[in-house]
Amino acid sequence: MRTALPLLLLTFITLARSLPAQQPDSASPSFADWFEDRALRLEFVVSGHATEHTIALQEIFEEPCWPENPALLLPTRQLCSTRARIYDAATGRLICQRSLDTLFSEYTTTTPATQNIRRAFEFVVRFPLPKAPVRLVLEERSRSYQYEQVFETDIRPDDLHIRRESVLQDEIHELKIAGPPQNSLDITFLSEGYTAEQAADFKADVQRMADFLMNQPPYNDFKDRISIRGVFRPSPEQGTDEPHQRIYKNTNLGATFNIFDLDRYLLSEQNHNIHRMAAQVPSDTVVVLANSKTYGGGAVCLDYCISTTGHNNSxxxxxxxxxxxxxxxxxxxxxxxxxxxxxxxxxEPMEANITRNLNRETLKWRHLLSPDVELPTPELPQPEASQKQLVGAFEGGGYVRKGIFRSEQDCWMGSLRKDEGFCAVCREAIRQTISGHLGQ
Ligand SMILES: [Zn+2]
Known part of the structure; x- marks a missing residue:
């Protein structure tokens, strides 16, 4: 693909933290011993600025199933800005751990946050329903990459105030069901900015996006293990907010461009509503489709992503x-x-696809390096097909030109110039993540 870089640079971001673990460690607790096949979803609010913040629990919901791999209660790699640890209250044993990022943690790196302007953001934590009382501890990663406790609370699974009502209210499209949720990768698409008359458009967009994903390496190798569901809720108006253009639309998830004042950065800050909507079906991961032709999107690591659907590059x-x-x-x-x-x-960044380390004995993608490749690897202005596959360490990545390296000259995590999509390192990381979701 040969196009102008400024458009094709995907200049919307996230705290893209790293890979969840692929395999349970040997000390992993047995799901059946500790949990029911249901889930608890806790809604939190975090508020503050760069150097100070407060976390508060708002509501707890019970979900009707635990759709994730029951063997992966304690992923060995926990790499986002926040981790939730679930301890059995009676014995103190760690029985479950989840990772997530919050939009607040991203906010803390922006200029307004460093000027002590306080803002509030929502996030949720979900884990399987415990059989006995547990203690939930939230930990956040410091600038020195140590996890520090920031919140704790006791939870009794028989607490009468846990909300257990049916949440079904929207139109559900089961486009492709691969098998039981615990043994499948369940991708849930939510409608945003589609009016009641555009229900068929949403369904067609889900199909188009899902087909694109399932034909792209490495997802194509797992096609028959991926379930696709759409949740349709009409919005009063079509489109999405674009504050820089003075465009404001009344939509069900309130998605807006210009997050942190960036042109192409689109997100919904209604994190609680996103997960309430997704909870109507078994969901491992959530995608919001925004009915707009404007180029853009966004994501929060191990939480949800959003993209418009009407641009050629959507x-x-x-x-x-x-x-x-x-x-x-x-x-x-x-x-x-x-x-x-x-x-x-x-x-050293925790993500699989960027590094500060140029030692070929310890480089995180050393097993994928091309033979005798030079480190750092010089960029080629017009690489031939074989050179495009070269795996080395190219300088520039993680938003900076110096000091952080990526494995290939081009990859869809950096630009859309690579015809084949993701670099070998990203493909491997995605493959491992999919495997982690597939209970065998
Ligand atoms: Zn890559």
């Missing part, structure tokens, strides 16, 4: 954002973000 944007929210991959491009030093200079 399918590529969707796959790029999905790689953040599903597989925890980092952006491989440089510049044009609202962050002030997203990656601390003295820390």
């Amino acid at each position: 399918p590529f944007v969707f796959l790029h954002e999905f790689a953040h929210s599903f597989a925890g991959l980092a952006d491989e491009y440089t510049g044009n973000v609202a962050y002030n030093q997203m990656y601390p200079e003295d820390q």
Whole structure:
């Protein structure tokens, strides 16, 4: 593909943290011993600025099934900005751990946050319904990459105030059901900015995006293990907010461009509503489709992603954002973000696809390096087909030009120039993430 870089650079972002673990460790607790095949979803609000914040629990919901792999209660790699740890209250044993990012953690790296302007953001934590009382501890990663406790609360599974009502209210499209949720990758698409008359358009867009994903390596190898569901809720108006253009639309999830004042950065800040809507079906991962022709999207690592559907490049944007929210991959491009030093200079990024380490014995993708490749690897202005596959360490990535390296010259996590899509390192990380979701 040969097109102008500024458009094709995917200049909307996320705290794209790393890969969840692929395999349970040997000490992993047995799901049947500790949990029911249901889920608890906790809705939180976090507010504050760069150096100070408060977390509060708002509501707890019970969901009718646990759709994730029951063997993966304790992923060995926990790599987002926040992790939730569930301890059995009686014994103190760690029985479950989840990772997530919050939009607040991204906000803390922006200029307004460093000027002590307080803002509030929503997030949710979901884990299987415990059989006995548990203690939930939230930990956040510091700038020195240590996890520090920021919140704790006790939860009794028989608490009468846990909300257990049916949440079914929307039109559900089961486009493709691969098998039982615990043994499948369940991708849920939510409608945003489609009016009641556009229900068929939404269904067609879900099909188009899902087909694009399932024909793209490495997802194509897992086609028969992926379930696709759409949840349709009409919006009063079509489209999405574009504040820089003075465009405001009344839509069911309130998605808006210009998050953190960036042109192409689209998100919904109604995190609680997103997950309430998704909870109507078994969901491992959530995608919001915004009915707009404007180029853009966004993602929050291991939480959800959003893309518009009406731009020629929308399918590529969707796959790029999905790689953040599903597989925890980092952006491989440089510049044009609202962050002030997203990656601390003295820390190795946790994501699978960027590094500060040029030692070929310890480089995280050393097993994929091309034979005798030079490190760092010089960029070629017009690489031939075989050179495009070269795996080395190209300088530039993670929003900076210097000091952070990516594995191939081009990859969809950096630009859309690579015809084949993702680089080998990203493909491997996505493949491992999919495998982790598939209970065998
Ligand atoms: Zn890549």
